[in-house]
Amino acid sequence: MLWQNLFSEKNSLKNFEVIELINKFKIFLFVFLFLIILITFGGLLNLIFNNSIALIAYILIVSIIIVIIKKKKTNLFHVITENTFIILTSLSSLVVISFVIYILTYIFIIGSQHITWEFLTSNPTEGLTSGGIFPAIVGTAFLVIIMSIAGIPVGTITAVYITEYAKENSLFSKIVRFSVNSLAGVPPIVFGLFGLGFFIGIVGKQIDNREIISKYNNINTMFLQSDSPFYKDNQANPREVISFFKSLKNDYSFETIEALEGLVLKGEYKNYNLEFYIEYLKERERPKWGQPALIWAALTMALFTLPLVIISVEEAIKAIPPELKEASYSLGATKLQTIIKVVLPGAVNGILTGGILAVSRGAGEVAPILFTGVAMYLPDLPDSLSSQFMELGYHIYVLATQSINVELTKPIQYATTFVLLVLTFTLNFTAIFIRSKTRNKFNRES
Amino acid sequence: MKEIKIRIESLSVSYGTKPAIKNISLNIARNQVTALIGPSGCGKTTFLKTINRLNDFNDKIRISGKVYIDDLDIYSKNVNITELRKKTGMIFQKSNPFPKSIFDNVAYGPRVNGVTNREELYDIVKSCLMKAALWEEVENNLYDSALKLSGGQQQRVCIARALAVNPEILLMDEPASALDPLSTARIEELIMELKKNYTIVIVTHNMQQAARVSDMTAYLYMGELIEFDKTRKIFTNPSKKQTEDYITGRYG
Amino acid sequence: MSNHIIKQFDEELNKLRSRLIKMGLMIQEQIDNSMKALIHNNQKLALTIISKDDKVDEIDVKIEKQCLKIFALHQPVAMDLRFVISAISINEKMEMISDIASNISKNILSINLALPYQNNTHFRIIAEKLVSLISKSVDSFTFQDTELAYEVFNNYLELKKLIKENYNIIIELMKQNPAYIESFTRLIIINRNIHFASNFAVGICEEVVFMVEAKIVKHRLFDFSKQDS
Numbered sequence: 001m002l003w004q005n006l007f008s009e010k011n012s013l014k015n016f017e018v019i020e021l022i023n024k025f026k027i028f029l030f031v032f033l034f035l036i037i038l039i040t041f042g043g044l045l046n047l048i049f050n051n052s053i054a055l056i057a058y059i060l061i062v063s064i065i066i067v068i069i070k071k072k073k074t075n076l077f078h079v080i081t082e083n084t085f086i087i088l089t090s091l092s093s094l095v096v097i098s099f100v101i102y103i104l105t106y107i108f109i110i111g112s113q114h115i116t117w118e119f120l121t122s123n124p125t126e127g128l129t130s131g132g133i134f135p136a137i138v139g140t141a142f143l144v145i146i147m148s149i150a151g152i153p154v155g156t157i158t159a160v161y162i163t164e165y166a167k168e169n170s171l172f173s174k175i176v177r178f179s180v181n182s183l184a185g186v187p188p189i190v191f192g193l194f195g196l197g198f199f200i201g202i203v204g205k206q207i208d209n210r211e212i213i214s215k216y217n218n219i220n221t222m223f224l225q226s227d228s229p230f231y232k233d234n235q236a237n238p239r240e241v242i243s244f245f246k247s248l249k250n251d252y253s254f255e256t257i258e259a260l261e262g263l264v265l266k267g268e269y270k271n272y273n274l275e276f277y278i279e280y281l282k283e284r285e286r287p288k289w290g291q292p293a294l295i296w297a298a299l300t301m302a303l304f305t306l307p308l309v310i311i312s313v314e315e316a317i318k319a320i321p322p323e324l325k326e327a328s329y330s331l332g333a334t335k336l337q338t339i340i341k342v343v344l345p346g347a348v349n350g351i352l353t354g355g356i357l358a359v360s361r362g363a364g365e366v367a368p369i370l371f372t373g374v375a376m377y378l379p380d381l382p383d384s385l386s387s388q389f390m391e392l393g394y395h396i397y398v399l400a401t402q403s404i405n406v407e408l409t410k411p412i413q414y415a416t417t418f419v420l421l422v423l424t425f426t427l428n429f430t431a432i433f434i435r436s437k438t439r440n441k442f443n444r445e446s
Numbered sequence: 447m448k449e450i451k452i453r454i455e456s457l458s459v460s461y462g463t464k465p466a467i468k469n470i471s472l473n474i475a476r477n478q479v480t481a482l483i484g485p486s487g488c489g490k491t492t493f494l495k496t497i498n499r500l501n502d503f504n505d506k507i508r509i510s511g512k513v514y515i516d517d518l519d520i521y522s523k524n525v526n527i528t529e530l531r532k533k534t535g536m537i538f539q540k541s542n543p544f545p546k547s548i549f550d551n552v553a554y555g556p557r558v559n560g561v562t563n564r565e566e567l568y569d570i571v572k573s574c575l576m577k578a579a580l581w582e583e584v585e586n587n588l589y590d591s592a593l594k595l596s597g598g599q600q601q602r603v604c605i606a607r608a609l610a611v612n613p614e615i616l617l618m619d620e621p622a623s624a625l626d627p628l629s630t631a632r633i634e635e636l637i638m639e640l641k642k643n644y645t646i647v648i649v650t651h652n653m654q655q656a657a658r659v660s661d662m663t664a665y666l667y668m669g670e671l672i673e674f675d676k677t678r679k680i681f682t683n684p685s686k687k688q689t690e691d692y693i694t695g696r697y698g
Numbered sequence: 699m700s701n702h703i704i705k706q707f708d709e710e711l712n713k714l715r716s717r718l719i720k721m722g723l724m725i726q727e728q729i730d731n732s733m734k735a736l737i738h739n740n741q742k743l744a745l746t747i748i749s750k751d752d753k754v755d756e757i758d759v760k761i762e763k764q765c766l767k768i769f770a771l772h773q774p775v776a777m778d779l780r781f782v783i784s785a786i787s788i789n790e791k792m793e794m795i796s797d798i799a800s801n802i803s804k805n806i807l808s809i810n811l812a813l814p815y816q817n818n819t820h821f822r823i824i825a826e827k828l829v830s831l832i833s834k835s836v837d838s839f840t841f842q843d844t845e846l847a848y849e850v851f852n853n854y855l856e857l858k859k860l861i862k863e864n865y866n867i868i869i870e871l872m873k874q875n876p877a878y879i880e881s882f883t884r885l886i887i888i889n890r891n892i893h894f895a896s897n898f899a900v901g902i903c904e905e906v907v908f909m910v911e912a913k914i915v916k917h918r919l920f921d922f923s924k925q926d927s
Contacts, residue, residue, distance in 0.1 A: 167505060323542040327604070330498055331555040332532035332611055341558065342544060654773060681775045683912035690776045695702045 104421070111418025114411045120419070128377060128399060129408040133416050138381050139374070139389035140363055140423075143298055146385075147362050151302030152355045155309030156344075162310075163317045164339055184307035188367035195300030195372035204289035204296065212285055216278065248281070256281070288386050295385040297373030304368045305358035312357065316350020317343055353431045360427035364420065366393040376402065392420045448475035451615065451645040452497060457511035459492055461504070466492040468669040469511070474662075479637060479646045481660035481677065483653055484692070489669040490649040491539075494617045497647070498534035499527055515615070532559070535608030539620040541600040543592035543607070548575075548584050551592045551603055555611035570610055578606035579636050598629025605636065616640065618648040622655065634659050653693055657681050665689045707772045714764050714785055718792075721757050722836035725792050728754070728799035729832045729895065733825035735806050736888065739813075744803035754796040761789045780912060784905040788839060791898040791905075795832065798895045805888050810881045820864040821885075827857045828892050835899040838906045847903035854900050861893050 122132035158176070166173035245260040260280075320343060328338040344351075366374075375388040376398050382389040396416050403409035452474040459467040467489045474480045482490045495501045497513060499520065513520050520530055532555070543551045552571040553561075561567055571588070575581040580602040584595070592603050601621060608616065618637075622630040637646060637659050650656050656663055657677060664674040665688075673680065673689040684690045702708045728747055735743040765786050768774060774782055831853050838846035868889065872882040907915050 321542065323538055323540065324544060326500060327536075327538065327542050327544070327607075328554070328558075329503070330500060330531055330534075330536040331558065331607065332528045333554075333558040334528060337558045341554070346545065653775070657775070682779060684776055691700060693775050694778050695704060695707065696700045 107414060107417050107421065110411070111414035111416075111421075114415035115418065119415060123379075124377065124412075128403065128412070129405050130412070133392070133395060133412070133419065135378060135381055136390040136392045136395040136416070137419070139294075140392045142294060142382060142389060143301060143369065143373075143391060144359050144362050146294065146298035147301040147305065148355060148359060150299055151306055151358060152309055152351065154302070155306050155354065155358075156313050156347075156351055158306075159310045159313035159317060159347075160339060160343070163314055164335070164343065180307045180310050183303075184311075188304060188365050189370070191300050191304045191368040192370045192372060194303075195296055195368060199296040199299055200290055200292065200372060204287070204291065204293070207289040208285075208287050211288065212282065216282060291386075292371065292373040292375070292388055293386040294373050294382050294389050297369040297389070300368045300372045301362045301365070304365065305361050308358045308361065309351075309354040312354025313347055313350045316347040316353070319350070320346040349434055349437075353435045356427050356431035356434070360424050360431070363427070364393055364424050366391070366397060369394065392416060392423070396420065448478055450474065451476040451516065452647075453512075453514040453517070455512045455514070457493075457496065457513060458509070459489070459496055459501070460508050462506040462508075466669050467496070470666075470669075470671045472664060472671060472674055474645065474647060476645050477641060477643065478661040479641045479648060479659055480662045480664065481656035482647065482649045482664050482666055483651075483656050484666035484672075486651070488666045490666055491619055493666070494536070494619055494647065494649055497615070497617055498531050498536055500531075500536070502527070532611040533613055534615045534617055535611065535613035537601070537604055537608055537616065537618040537621045540624055541597060541604050543595075543600050543603050545591065545593055547589045548592045548595070548603055549588040552606045552610050555607060559611060571606075574606040574609040575603075577609050577640070578602045579632065579639075580606060596629070598625045598632060601625065601629070601633060602636070605633075613644065615645045615647070618646065620650055620652075621648065623651060630655070665692060667692070704772070707768075707774075707778075710764065710768050710772065711778065711781065714761065714768065714782070717757060717761050717764070718785060718788060719840050721754065721761065721789070721792050722839060724750075724754055724757070725796040725799070726829075726833050726836050728796050730829050732799040732802045732806075733829055735803060737822055737825055739806065739809065739811060741807055741811075744806040747803040748800050751796055751800040754793060758789055758793040762786065765789075777909075780909050784909040787905045788902050791901045792836075795895050795898050798891045798898070802888050802891050805884045805891075808880070809884050810878060813878050813881045813885075820860060820867055824857065824860050824864060824889075824892060827853065827860065828896060831857060831896055831899050835902045835906075838903055842906065842910050844907050844910050847906045850899060850903045854896055857896050858893070861889055861896075864889055 119132045120137065121134050123134055124136075125131035158180075162173050162176055166176070241264045242261050245257055245264070248257065260277075324342050324346070325338055328342045329335075333341070369391060373388055374391045374394045376390075376394075378388060378390055396413060399409045399413045399416065450473045452472075454470060454472045454474075457467055457470045457472075458465065470493070482493065484490055492501065496509065497515075497520075501507045501509070509521065515530075515533065518525070544554060546554075549568075549571055552574050553567045556567055556570050561570070572581060572585075575584060580599060583599060584603075592600060595603065601624075605616075605621075621637075622633045625633065634655065637648065640646060641661075648656070648660065660677045662674065663677045663680045665672045665680070665684075665686075667688065673684055673686045675685065679685075680689060681693065684693065690696070702711075728750060731743055731747050734740060735747065765782050768782050772778075831850060834846050834850050834853070837843065838850065865886065868882055868885050872879060875882070904915050907913055
């Protein structure tokens with residue numbers, strides 16, 4: 001054949017084999033694609049698995065296809081024996097790929113039908129059975145932004161510390177690395193519980209307590225103001241007292257105000273002194289920070305995605321050729337200057353990649369925010385860090401399990417899933433794209 | 447007799463337990479080119495990095511003996527290391543410009559040392575690129591990435607970059623080993639020009655280069671200084687047989 | 699002495715060395731024969747000497763080309779450099795010596811066979827000494843022996859004296875036998891040529907000293923006063 005004429009030396013036989021291999025690969029790629037479509041949408045999978053004859057027939061067919069495509073006059077038996085292993089392994093990968101494609105295609109096809117501009121920009125209505133997912137999108141966005149602000153700088157600085165400052169193999173860096181790796185393996189729900197117990201139960205509560213203390217100093221004075229009914233020392237009439245209590249309605253729950261008003265109407269309020277009312281109100285103080293809130297959910301998420309950021313940045317820093325740092329030092333730069341001017345700019349792609357991957361995980365994971373801030377339905381958009389919020393991933397869960405009318409919510413479910421998938425995919429591909437673009441930054445030399 | 451710029455006394459350097467330099471004493475004269483030749487792995491690069499204390503970053507390094515630059519012990523406690531490193535510019539074997547523009551590369555040194563005035567920086571960059579015989583080739587694309595230049599040009603950017611912090615000594619580690627003959631010749635010519643104002647120590651594998659470019663040559667073998675003499679003498683009539691065997695290609 | 703890593707370099711140097719040694723032997727033979735021809739007035743021998751000069755010229759050219767090749771391709775340094783540079787010079791000098799032998803032979807051919815100078819014993823002694831001088835200088839190169847080279851320097855001085863005396867003797871004879879003035883003139887020329895040959899022998903030894911000891915002894919060991927004959 002022509003090939004053999006071109007390569008007449010002994011070791012160019014290797015070249016020949018490599019080219020053969022590449023050609024084989026191309027062939028399989030075509031066969032793959034063809035069969036993926038068949039399997040995914042044709043039920044061929046069922047046939048093959050249930051029928052060993054079909055399996056053998058599959059191998060035969062693929063072999064014949066190979067022979068036809070290669071136009072080589074080898075005998076079929078030879079091709080079959082040589083390629084059986086490859087064919088069988090290709091079958092297993094075909095199965096996996098087709099499952100994935102099947103699911104994705106299904107979701108995409110059904111979900112995209114219900115995507116409209118309105119859907120994306122309006123609130124859910126009628127018990128989540130119709131309307132849009134706008135607040136979920138906004139909530140996800142807020143969550144992800146705050147999470148990034150909290151997580152990326154901390155992750156970057158940690159990675160810089162591990163690679164630049166800590167001594168190689170020192171006990172400290174080993175501990176840090178171990179912690180990072182362990183964190184990476186902790187199930188997300190544990191993070192949620194941690195967030196609940198620590199951020200909400202301890203930190204939030206502490207903040208609230210402090211606010212309460214300062215507030216009740218004020219309330220004390222408010223109760224003793226000249227226009228307060230208590231000022232007149234039990235001389236105030238019931239109407240004045242009720243309106244006074246009503247004025248507190250923004251700060252306390254409906255039930256509390258009702259109970260206080262009840263006391264007045266029953267005529268019993270005079271039985272209790274100022275301290276009683278203050279204590280009563282104090283106990284019914286609505287927690288502001290000691291409850292699920294956007295900030296706590298974001299911080300929990302930041303913690304959850306921290307290992308990702310650290311590892312990405314660490315990898316990027318390690319990829320910087322040490323000669324660049326040496327050059328910087330030899331010009332009289334200090335370690336800090338070198339880090340700011342050479343290391344960090346060089347690690348930017350790692351920071352970006354890590355950040356984007358963190359964001360994509362953050363947008364998708366639901367467990368960490370379950371107890372720390374997400375809500376099933378809110379009429380308003382979150383307006384402060386202490387507000388709760390809606391989120392895409394949780395919304396899907398809610399639609400799937402708490403729906404009052406499955407028929408109506410199903411399309412919304414698919415559509416929401418579609419939106420979430422599009423978001424995640426876009427983020428992941430952007431990360432890969434950025435990584436590949438900047439990978440050879442240091443190697444583009446002539 | 448030229449005055450001595452760098453005085454090395456009984457210098458020994460080892461990585462952990464592995465010795466890299468064994469008891470070397472050497473005087474490097476001012477405004478001359480001193481070449482270090484010897485087979486690979488015999489401590490030449492370590493020697494250079496000891497002079498500008500780049501070895502400090504390696505935790506396992508053990509140094510004994512003294513290195514004096516202008517009669518100042520550079521390993522004494524009260525030495526300002528960044529000042530020392532500015533004084534001793536280094537050019538590396540593989541050119542390593544930062545992935546920044548040509549301008550930013552050369553201006554890096556002055557910038558980290560506090561110069562912020564745009565005009566001042568421009569003047570420095572221009573004069574250094576001229577000293578490095580590169581100005582005419584890049585004056586119209588100063589803001590392009592330095593990585594787009596050819597190997598020889600990149601190396602000259604690195605030289606300009608080193609010159610920008612006003613060093614007195616230039617330490618060159620095989621500066622032309624990755625370059626084609628024409629670029630190499632340009633770099634050598636540059637070295638001959640630069641030696642008028644700078645003390646140059648050059649490590650090279652290429653003996654002809656050492657012969658062409660240097661005034662004094664030191665032959666190092668396995669971390670030991672075998673012979674150190676005028677280049678002319680080393681290449682016509684070296685004192686030690688070991689040296690002769692190496693330079694005539696009988697070593698091995 | 700160990701070998702070069704590049705074998706070809708070694709081979710080239712060895713080839714050069716052996717060619718020079720061969721040439722040395724050839725010119726030694728030429729001088730030897732020319733002195734024999736002189737003493738015994740052997741015109742046949744003189745003719746063979748003249749014809750052999752071509753061979754020496756051939757080898758001269760080969761050696762020169764080889765030195766150029768070594769310089770261009772192998773960039774020799776230190777001892778190798780000194781060797782090759784000396785080789786060029788020694789080559790030249792050896793060629794001149796052979797040339798002189800040929801010249802002496804040509805002059806012998808023009809001498810009248812009836813010339814009464816056999817009583818001149820000086821020529822016999824001078825011939826012996828010249829042969830020994832040339833042979834020593836060739837040996838000093840062959841064996842890289844600077845001892846021999848220094849001996850040659852000393853022997854040269856003796857020979858110089860003898861040659862000067864011989865000149866006077868010939869002049870006397872010329873005055874006594876004016877009929878044979880042409881032949882005696884030839885003898886004077888031969889005398890002079892012998893002097894030149896010894897100069898070149900010394901030159902070879904100077905090169906040997908340079909090659910081995912890296913000392914340049916040209917013009918320094920003693921005064922080279924030009925003799926007028």
